[in-house]
Amino acid sequence: MSYAIISVGGKQYRVREGERLLVDRLELDDGATFAPPVLLSGGDGDAQVAPAGVVVTAKVVAQAKGPKLRIGKYKKRTGYKRHTGFRASLTQIEIESIGGTSRRQAAKEPAHQKAAPETAATEAGAPAETAGGLPAGYADLTIAELKRAATGWDAAELAAALDYEKAHAKRKGALAALESAISEAES
Structure with missing residues (x-):
């Protein structure tokens, strides 16, 4: 129309x-x-x-x-x-x-997110990942959900999520949550 x-x-x-x-x-x-x-x-x-x-x-x-x-x-x-x-x-x-x-x-949705297939989760209960290293369904997470879920992610997933936020969404709360989760994982 x-x-x-x-x-x-x-x-x-x-x-x-x-x-x-x-x-x-x-x-x-x-x-x-x-x-x-x-x-x-x-x-x-x-x-x-x-x-x-x-x-x-x-x-x-x-x-x-x-x-x-x-x-x-x-x-x-x-x-x-x-x-x-x-x-x-x-x-x-x-x-x-x-x-x-x-x-x-x-048009605002990144092209790599539309085409990226999701892999199945492992039997150990690890979250499914996309080809870019982001956890499955990351783009749909709210900041509160992201804070809760970030505690269970490994360093590679946290780094990929932080890079994604800096490049695309730039949500201040998400950036702060990811940076604090990375500092907790390092210590």
Whole structure:
């Protein structure tokens, strides 16, 4: 799908993947993702009205205020003058994906992780490793899971994980956990 028409706050918007737009205020926190209803999708030769299975994922970037509007009322010869102003409350959203997974997310995954086959774990209970020396499923670990799992890894796995973090993810908590696990293993 190259575009979709979605409904947000009673208004319709034509959106593309990666596009940012201002909509009426949504009661969501910054960084929250949501799936607005899809009214139409198209761009691959044919448009589909109310397509089943097409999901648009949007992320709230920030809450904002619109431009100030000045409203003046005046009636001649009566002394009646009134001035008021108005600023609309808006939400800036970014369209992350249309249809399936985001193209940006697919492009961000390293090519060697997609193609690297995993070897089977040994009978002794050692974790399965990928061809690059990383433990199996390393890219999917959260920092808390990584801290727990790093105590059971050997020096080669710790070094490979540290190199991966420095080159790709650069998560501060993961770097600190791996460095402390390496220093504990050395002592």
